[in-house]
Amino acid sequence: MILTPHAIIGAVIGAKTHNLGLIVILGIFSHALLDHLPHWDYTNNGIRNFYETKNFKALFIDLFKIFLDGLLALVIILVIIFKNGLFDSDYIIFVVLGIFLSILPDILLFTAVIFKEKFGQLFIDFHQKFLHSKKQKEGKITFLNISTEILIIIIGIIIFFS
Numbered sequence: 001m002i003l004t005p006h007a008i009i010g011a012v013i014g015a016k017t018h019n020l021g022l023i024v025i026l027g028i029f030s031h032a033l034l035d036h037l038p039h040w041d042y043t044n045n046g047i048r049n050f051y052e053t054k055n056f057k058a059l060f061i062d063l064f065k066i067f068l069d070g071l072l073a074l075v076i077i078l079v080i081i082f083k084n085g086l087f088d089s090d091y092i093i094f095v096v097l098g099i100f101l102s103i104l105p106d107i108l109l110f111t112a113v114i115f116k117e118k119f120g121q122l123f124i125d126f127h128q129k130f131l132h133s134k135k136q137k138e139g140k141i142t143f144l145n146i147s148t149e150i151l152i153i154i155i156g157i158i159i160f161f162s
Helices: 003-016 020-036 056-083 089-115 118-131 143-161
Strands: none
Touching: 003 020, 003 056, 003 089, 003 143, 020 089, 056 089, 056 143, 089 118
16 A cells, blocks of 8 residues: 555544554554555565565665655644644644654655665565465556545545544
């Protein structure tokens, strides 16, 4: 799944749950749940093959896609926070933690793929085989896949505003 739905749901978890333990559990659980739904994801061959190819151009292109995806999530979240007058340091720390923990499995996956240590390959296999939907194909856009992500984003925004 792209970064935006994970980050928005993580922000909602942090905003609505001011309990660090629950944010940790729900943030990581939300990532697993969202990745298990049918979804679209852009291809990341530059990241996936970097260990073998050392192709910095392909790596940069993938990182730029991820940057734009994360920027979209950040803009949506900041608009909601400013629109609701929620820019409070005590409040923001929970939102940031929720976002971080909801995308942490992808950060770990990125690290594992780039460095490909033995532990890394185990994490890559676990992430791909157990967290992702069995029918999910990277790069393939279908109505169900893209509508699932849009629906998650809309639901997250509605909950965030409430």
